[in-house]
Amino acid sequence: MTVQEDTARPDAPVPDPGARPRESHARAWRGPGWGFLVKLAIMAVINALGVMTVLAAYRAESWIVLGIAAALVVIADVVYFTKRALPLKYLLPGLVFLFVFQVFVFGYTAYIAFTNYGTGHAGSMEQAVDAALIQGERRVDDSPTYPLSVVERLGEFGFAIVDDDGDVRVGTATEPLAEVDGAQLGSSGAPTEVPGWQVVPRAELLSDPALQEQAISLRVPVSDDPNDGSVRTRDGTTGAVYLSTLVWDPDAQTITDTATGTVYAATDRGSFVADDGTRLPAGWYVNVGFDNFVKLFTDTDLVQPLLMVSLWTFAFAAVSVGASFGLGLLFALIYNDPRVRARRVLRTLFILPYAFPAFMSALLFRGMFNSEFGVVNDLFFFGADINWLGDPWLARFAVLWVNIWLTYPYWFLVCTGALQAVPGDTLEAAEIDGAGRWRRFRAIILPLLLVSTGPLAIASFAFNFNNFTIIYMFNNGGPAIPGAPYALGATDILISAIYDISGVSGGAADYGLASALAIIVFVVIGAISALAFRQTRKLEEYQ
Secondary structure, X not given: OOHHHHHOOOOOOOOOOOOOOOOOHHHHOOOOOHHHHHHHHHHHHHHHHHHHHHHHHHHOOOHHHHHHHHHHHHHHHHHHOOOOOHHHHHHHHHHHHHHHHHHHHHHHHHHHHOEOOEOOEOOOHHHHHHHHHHHOEEEOOOOOOEEEEEEEEOOEEEEEEEOOOOOEEEEEOOOOOEEOOOOEEOOOOOEEEEOOEEEOOHHHHHHOHHHHHHHHHOOEEOOOXXXXXXXXXXXXXXXXXXXXXXXXXXXXXXXXXXXXXXXXXXXXXXXXXXXXXOEOOOOOOOEOOOHHHHHHHHOHHHHHHHHHHHHHHHHHHHHHHHHHHHHHHHHHHHHOOOOOOOHHHHHHHHOHHHHOOHHHHHHHHHHHOOOOOOXXXXXXXXXXXXXXXXXXXXXXXXXXXHHHHHHHHHHHHHHHHHHHOOOHHHHXXXXXXXXXXXXXXXXXXXXXXXXXXXXXXXXXXXXXXXXHHHHHHHHOOOOEOOOOHHHOEOOOOHHHHHHHHHOOOOOOOEHHHHHHHHHHHHHHHHHHHHHHHHHHHHHHHHO
C-alpha cells in the first residue's frame, strides 16, 4: 500500500489546514533560555561566596557563622531551583538581609553582653598564653645566631633559617619550624630559594618600613611546645631563639615566672591571677552571666556619670523633637497663608539646612562656637570670651541649638504638607460657628496634624535618642565629666557613651559592658515607642 492510498482511507484523520505542522523534539526544544542562564550564573556566584565564607569560618573555628552560611546557601539553592517555593523567591532576599543585618547583629550583641570581651580579654585561652609568654620573653643566653631569610606564601610571612647542622628549616607564626629539602643558600649563608616559598629580597625588606616592622614583630615557634621558645630577628638577616621567663603548665593551668617564682593560676573569669591578687595583662573572654548588667547599676564610679548621660539623653531627644516640631509648625502656618508673597522662594530658603549633610554642618558649627576665633562670639556677643564648648551647660545648649537648626526644616516640610491636607470646609464651618483662630487651631488643625505627624514624632524621638553624628562631630561628647571612666562627657548621649566604652576611639575597650548598655537602650527605645504608638491611636477619633 502506498502512502497516498493510506492517507485516503476513510478512517484516517482529516488534517486541519490551519494547524501548524508538528515539529520534531529536536527542533521543538529551544534550550533553557537566557533567564535560566542568568539565574544559574547568579546562583553560582552566591554558592561560591557561601563556600568561601564556610571555609573562612572553618579556619577561624567560628562554628556559628559556618552553620548559618551553610544553611543560607542550601536554602537559596532549594528555593531558586524548585518550583514549589515560588513566593519565597521574592521574599528570601529581604529575609536574608533582615536576618544578617538585624537579627544576627542583635543576637551577637546580646551574646557579647554576657561575656568579658574587651581589652585584655579578646581571644582564647591559648592566645592569652602565647601573649603572656611573648611579653616575658628574652634571648636565650647560649642561643646561636642563625642565618635567616624572610619568606612569604599566600600572604603569610615566615622565617627560613639555617640551623647548626646546615639544614634549612621554615616556619610561620602558626606553624613551628620544619625542615625542607631542596633549598639553596646564598653567599651570606641565608637561604635564597626555598621550595614552596617566595624569599623576600633583601633590598625590598630594607626599603619597606612596614615590611621591616612585620618581620621584627614576627615570632616563629621552634616546636609545638611554647616553652621551647621562638625565633626572632632584629634586622631581617639573622635570628636567634628567644624564651620567655614565664613557663606554661597546661596540666595545672598555671603560668610560673621563673625570675620571681610567682605562680599565676587560670580563673573562671578569664585571667591568670597570683595568690597576692596580681594578674597578668593577657586574658581570654569567658561567659560572665549578668555581671555587665549588674555593673551598670552598682559600680559607684560608673553609676553617677551614666545617670547624668541618661537624663541628658532623654532631655536632648525630647527637646530636639518638641522644639524642632514647634518651629517647623510655626513656619508652616506662616508660609501656608496665601497672603504671604514669594512663599515658594521663602520655603526653599527655610529648608536649606535640611539639604546639607549633618556631619558637615556639625563641624562647621564646631568652629563657629569656638571661644577663641569663632564667629558666634565675635558677631553676636561683641567678642566676649564665652567658652561654649568647655562649659557643660553652654555645650548642651549649643548642641541642642545646632540639632534644632538641622531638624526643623524636616518638620516644616511635613507640617506644610499636613496643613494643605486639612479639609477647607471643616475650617469654614468652624469659622461660621464663631470659632476664632486659636480655637480652630487647637480644636481642628492641631489634632488633625498630630494624626499624621504622631508616628513621625515617635520615629524622630528614637532617631535623636541615638543621634551619634551630631554629638560626635560637634564636640565629641565633651566637656569631660570629672572622674568619669571611659572618657564620658557632659554632652554624651547613651549611644556615644557606648562608643566610648567600646574603646573604638582609643583607650581600654570593654565590649561586653558596651553591648549590655546597647541592649538596655534597645529595650528602652522599644518600650517608649510601643507606649507612644498606643497613645497615637487615640488621635484617630479626630478623623
